[in-house]
Amino acid sequence: xxxxxxxxxxxxxxxxxxxxxxxxxxxxxxxxxxxxxxTQRFFSDFGNLSSxxxxxxxxxxxxxxxxxxxxxxxxxxxxxxxxxTYSKLSELHCDKLxxxxxxxxLLGDILVIVxxxxxxxxxxxxxxxxxxxxxxxxxxxxxxxxx
Amino acid sequence: MVLSAADKSNVKGVFAKIGGQSEEYGADALERMFATYPxxxxxxxxxxxxxxxxxxxxxxxxxxxxxxxxxxxxxxxxGALSKLSDLHAQKLRVDPVNFKLLGQCFLVVVATRNPSLLxxxxxxxxxxxxxxxxxxxxxxxx
Numbered sequence: 001x002x003x004x005x006x007x008x009x010x011x012x013x014x015x016x017x018x019x020x021x022x023x024x025x026x027x028x029x030x031x032x033x034x035x036x037x038x039t040q041r042f043f044s045d046f047g048n049l050s051s052x053x054x055x056x057x058x059x060x061x062x063x064x065x066x067x068x069x070x071x072x073x074x075x076x077x078x079x080x081x082x083x084x085t086y087s088k089l090s091e092l093h094c095d096k097l098x099x100x101x102x103x104x105x106l107l108g109d110i111l112v113i114v115x116x117x118x119x120x121x122x123x124x125x126x127x128x129x130x131x132x133x134x135x136x137x138x139x140x141x142x143x144x145x146x147x
Numbered sequence: 148m149v150l151s152a153a154d155k156s157n158v159k160g161v162f163a164k165i166g167g168q169s170e171e172y173g174a175d176a177l178e179r180m181f182a183t184y185p186x187x188x189x190x191x192x193x194x195x196x197x198x199x200x201x202x203x204x205x206x207x208x209x210x211x212x213x214x215x216x217x218x219x220x221x222x223x224x225x226g227a228l229s230k231l232s233d234l235h236a237q238k239l240r241v242d243p244v245n246f247k248l249l250g251q252c253f254l255v256v257v258a259t260r261n262p263s264l265l266x267x268x269x270x271x272x273x274x275x276x277x278x279x280x281x282x283x284x285x286x287x288x289x
Contacts, residue, residue, distance in 0.1 A: 035271040116258035125182035132183050
């Protein structure tokens, strides 16, 4: 089980309090699809993904980004039981969605960059350490039920 | 992975904007890398890695200068970075995974210091460029 110090938990919640889940979620997913275009393979039914502008403006991308980041919020409320929290989602991503877990790591890295761009210098090195740890652990939990 | 004309233009634009601050960006990226990925410190047992370290600043300056040189010779990265590529293969032998980590930290630095510069398109181009640099630096490893 992952150990979270009191300082790490504090950094996570204080940063999360500043996050607009809808905005950051949409931006993170859009950037994933733009920066790593092969990730578009999972979203063939999302309509127009033909350009960065199309992706950013795509309402399905925005909605799905919000959904993904909302789920992240659940993780933050359950830092001491991430595997349990993500058990069903892990099965879903493996059995139904067939998503390579590497994609969770890619999205995690993108999320860190989105947070950095919104928070500026407030996103200190120790914040970055904590959030890279968090996204890594979330990715691991989402991959845990793969078989 | 190939850098398109648009990618090259985007990357040149970033570095033109960063200008003389590139040394600070380099130092900041290194500091973040050591803080975020502590395993990277294993390559610097001879450095003082404490906050504000002059050695880290100096090394950040070197890393930034190499990136600037690469940008100025973006049509021939292999040529521009050939000596550094030899150095990393024969002497430094930094495991290839670490270039991605430094790349991530450089992107975070640009995001924190100049968020409006890092549009999704520029983000994609800069990420590609940093990957390409890492690839060149590890190309002669075996």
